[in-house]
Amino acid sequence: MTESDLNRSSQVFGGLRAVFFALAVACCVSPAAALDGLTDQDLATVRVNIVDLLASEPNLPLPVRQRQEALAAYYAGQGGELLWLGHERAPAFIEWMRSAADDGLDPAAYPTEQLVNLSDAIPVTDDRGRAIIELHFSAAFLEYASDLRVGRFLPRKVDPNFFLQKREIDQLAALEELASARNLDQFFIGWQPSAPEYEELRVALGDYRALGQAGGWPQVPMGETLKPGMTDPRVPMLRARLAVTDGASPEAPVGAEDLYDDELVAIVRSFQARHGLEIDGLVGRGTIVALNVPVEDRIQEIIVAMERWRWMPESLGEKYVMVNIAGFELTRVSDGKVEEKMAVVVGKPYHRTPVFSDEIRYLEFNPYWNVPSSIALKEELPKLRKNPGARAAAGFEAVRGDTVYPLTSINWNQYGPGNFPFRLRQRPGPNNALGQVKYMFPNQFNVYLHDTPSKSLFSRADRAFSHGCVRLSRPLELAPPVLAAGGLSGWDIGRVNQVVGSGQRTVVSLEKPLPVHITYFTAWVDQGVPNFRADVYSQDEKLIAALGGQSIAW
Known part of the structure; x- marks a missing residue:
C-alpha cells in the first residue's frame, strides 16, 4: 500500500472513528436538532467529502462499495444534492424499513437501528463522518428500493424452471427520482410494482396478519365426510371456522346447531371455489385439510406471490x-x-x-x-x-x-x-x-x-x-x-x-x-x-x- 493509500485509508477510518465517537455522546443530543446545526456551507463541504471518498477511497464500507458506481454518478453529477443530511427523509425511511413487512419484506434484513444511531451522530461528528453517514443511508435506500421493486432473488436462483428475464433497478435513476420526489412516501408508493394484483395482495396480507394477531381460526377435526342435511358434532366448529374468513354466521338456528344446512353448504362451496377444490359442498378430507391450513401458512403464500409479482415484466x-x-x-x-x-x-x-x-x-x-x-x-x-x-x-x-x-x-x-x-x-x-x-x-x-x-x-x-x-x-x-x-x-x-x-x-x-x-x-x-x-x-x-x-x- 502506498503512502497516498495509507493517507486515504486514514481519512475514511478517521471519519468512521469520528462517527463512532459521536455515537458515544449522541445520547446527549436531541434527534430533532440533528439537522438544525448544519449550514449550507456544512452541507456543501459534506458533498465535497462524498465525491472525494467515492472517487479515491478503496476501503469504503461494503454496502457503499457495492453501489459505488451509481453513488459516484449521482453525487458527482450536476445537481447531485444530498438526499439525507439537510432533509427530513431519514426518519421516514427508517419507518419504511421498520414497516417492510407490509410489503412482504423482512424488516430484519435492513440496517434500521444502525441508521438510527448514525442519524443521532450527525450533529456531533465531523464532515468526513457526515459524508459516510450520507453514503450509508443512500446504500441502504438502494438495497430497499431494489427489493421492493424487483425482488430479493433472481428467479432462476430460486428455481431453475423460472426463466423470467433478469430485472434490475436503474440505481442512478432511483436516486434522481428520490431527489425530485415531494417526499419519501410519494417515492415508495410510486416505486412499488404497478400491477393492481400486487396492491390487492398487499391489502390481503394486512388482513391475514390481523387475523393472525387475533388468533387465526379454529381447526375442524377429521371424520366422516359431511354431506348436506347431515347432523354432526363438528358442524359448530365448521361454522366457527368459516365465520372467520368466509362470512358464515357464527350462530346456528336454535335447535339445529349440529345440522349441516343449505346456508352453510353454500358457504362451503364458495370456500372450495376459492381454494381450487372440487365444488361439491361435501366436507371431506381435502376440504378439511384446506380449512385447517394455519393462517401463518396463508400469510407466507401471499408474501411469496408478492415476491413473484416483482419478478414480472414492468409492463x-x-x-x-x-x-x-x-x-x-x-x-x-x-x-x-x-x-x-x-x-x-x-x-x-x-x-x-x-x-x-x-x-x-x-x-x-x-x-x-x-x-x-x-x-x-x-x-x-x-x-x-x-x-x-x-x-x-x-x-x-x-x-x-x-x-x-x-x-x-x-x-x-x-x-x-x-x-x-x-x-x-x-x-x-x-x-x-x-x-x-x-x-x-x-x-x-x-x-x-x-x-x-x-x-x-x-x-x-x-x-x-x-x-x-x-x-x-x-x-x-x-x-x-x-x-x-x-x-x-x-x-x-x-x-x-x-x-x-x-x-x-x-x-x-x-x-x-x-x-x-x-x-x-x-x-x-x-x-x-x-x-x-x-x-x-x-x-x-x-x-x-x-x-x-x-x-x-x-
Missing part, C-alpha cells in the same frame, strides 16, 4: 394472455380489464410447464403434431414395436428428410435411443393431440397453447396432466380476440369454424405479436376475495426457504 402489455400454472387457468386481459377466463391443463410435476414471458406470433389451425423426441422414444416407440398399425390408424407417420414413411413399413425393433433417424408426426384430424388449433410463441422449451381431444380433464380440480404445453378448454373461442389483438380484422368465430372445417393446415400470422405470460401464483385476489391453490410444483417451498436464508435441493 405486461396493453393486451395480453396470462396462464397461471398453479391456478390451472388462462386469463385474457385488454386495457387492464379481464375479458375472459378459461380452464387449462398444464404439465405434470415431472413434466413441468416452465415460467417465462413471450409473444404469440401466429396461430396454426388443423396443425400437425411433431412428436418431441423424448416422447417419441419413451412413449411412442414401445407402441410402434407392439402395434404400428394402431398408431398409423391414429394418424401417425414417420418422416426422414423429405420422405414420409408408413409406420407399418418399418421394423421398429431395430431402433432405439441413439439410433432413431425418424421424426414422428401426427396428421391433422379428430385424434390429433393438438386438436384443431395451436397458439405459437416459438421458444426454447417447445411449449405453446393448444386444443386437445381429451376434454374430460377440464372438469377436474387438479389439472396437471400434460407434457409441459398448455391445453385450452375453449381454444376456438380464444382465436377471434387473439387475432383481433394481433391486428387482424374479420376473424369472427364463423370464419374460424370455416377454416377448421376445411381440414387443411392453415397458418395465420399476427401483425402485432401478443404478449403471453406463463406464471406460477398460489395466491391472488379476485374481486376482493383471496384465493389460494396447492403448490403443485413445490415452488413455494423453495422460495420460502430462500427468503428464510436456507438452501434446498432442487
Whole structure:
C-alpha cells in the first residue's frame, strides 16, 4: 500500500472513528436538532467529502462499495444534492424499513437501528463522518428500493424452471427520482410494482396478519365426510371456522346447531371455489385439510406471490394472455380489464410447464403434431414395436428428410435411443393431440397453447396432466380476440369454424405479436376475495426457504 493509500485509508477510518465517537455522546443530543446545526456551507463541504471518498477511497464500507458506481454518478453529477443530511427523509425511511413487512419484506434484513444511531451522530461528528453517514443511508435506500421493486432473488436462483428475464433497478435513476420526489412516501408508493394484483395482495396480507394477531381460526377435526342435511358434532366448529374468513354466521338456528344446512353448504362451496377444490359442498378430507391450513401458512403464500409479482415484466402489455400454472387457468386481459377466463391443463410435476414471458406470433389451425423426441422414444416407440398399425390408424407417420414413411413399413425393433433417424408426426384430424388449433410463441422449451381431444380433464380440480404445453378448454373461442389483438380484422368465430372445417393446415400470422405470460401464483385476489391453490410444483417451498436464508435441493 502506498503512502497516498495509507493517507486515504486514514481519512475514511478517521471519519468512521469520528462517527463512532459521536455515537458515544449522541445520547446527549436531541434527534430533532440533528439537522438544525448544519449550514449550507456544512452541507456543501459534506458533498465535497462524498465525491472525494467515492472517487479515491478503496476501503469504503461494503454496502457503499457495492453501489459505488451509481453513488459516484449521482453525487458527482450536476445537481447531485444530498438526499439525507439537510432533509427530513431519514426518519421516514427508517419507518419504511421498520414497516417492510407490509410489503412482504423482512424488516430484519435492513440496517434500521444502525441508521438510527448514525442519524443521532450527525450533529456531533465531523464532515468526513457526515459524508459516510450520507453514503450509508443512500446504500441502504438502494438495497430497499431494489427489493421492493424487483425482488430479493433472481428467479432462476430460486428455481431453475423460472426463466423470467433478469430485472434490475436503474440505481442512478432511483436516486434522481428520490431527489425530485415531494417526499419519501410519494417515492415508495410510486416505486412499488404497478400491477393492481400486487396492491390487492398487499391489502390481503394486512388482513391475514390481523387475523393472525387475533388468533387465526379454529381447526375442524377429521371424520366422516359431511354431506348436506347431515347432523354432526363438528358442524359448530365448521361454522366457527368459516365465520372467520368466509362470512358464515357464527350462530346456528336454535335447535339445529349440529345440522349441516343449505346456508352453510353454500358457504362451503364458495370456500372450495376459492381454494381450487372440487365444488361439491361435501366436507371431506381435502376440504378439511384446506380449512385447517394455519393462517401463518396463508400469510407466507401471499408474501411469496408478492415476491413473484416483482419478478414480472414492468409492463405486461396493453393486451395480453396470462396462464397461471398453479391456478390451472388462462386469463385474457385488454386495457387492464379481464375479458375472459378459461380452464387449462398444464404439465405434470415431472413434466413441468416452465415460467417465462413471450409473444404469440401466429396461430396454426388443423396443425400437425411433431412428436418431441423424448416422447417419441419413451412413449411412442414401445407402441410402434407392439402395434404400428394402431398408431398409423391414429394418424401417425414417420418422416426422414423429405420422405414420409408408413409406420407399418418399418421394423421398429431395430431402433432405439441413439439410433432413431425418424421424426414422428401426427396428421391433422379428430385424434390429433393438438386438436384443431395451436397458439405459437416459438421458444426454447417447445411449449405453446393448444386444443386437445381429451376434454374430460377440464372438469377436474387438479389439472396437471400434460407434457409441459398448455391445453385450452375453449381454444376456438380464444382465436377471434387473439387475432383481433394481433391486428387482424374479420376473424369472427364463423370464419374460424370455416377454416377448421376445411381440414387443411392453415397458418395465420399476427401483425402485432401478443404478449403471453406463463406464471406460477398460489395466491391472488379476485374481486376482493383471496384465493389460494396447492403448490403443485413445490415452488413455494423453495422460495420460502430462500427468503428464510436456507438452501434446498432442487
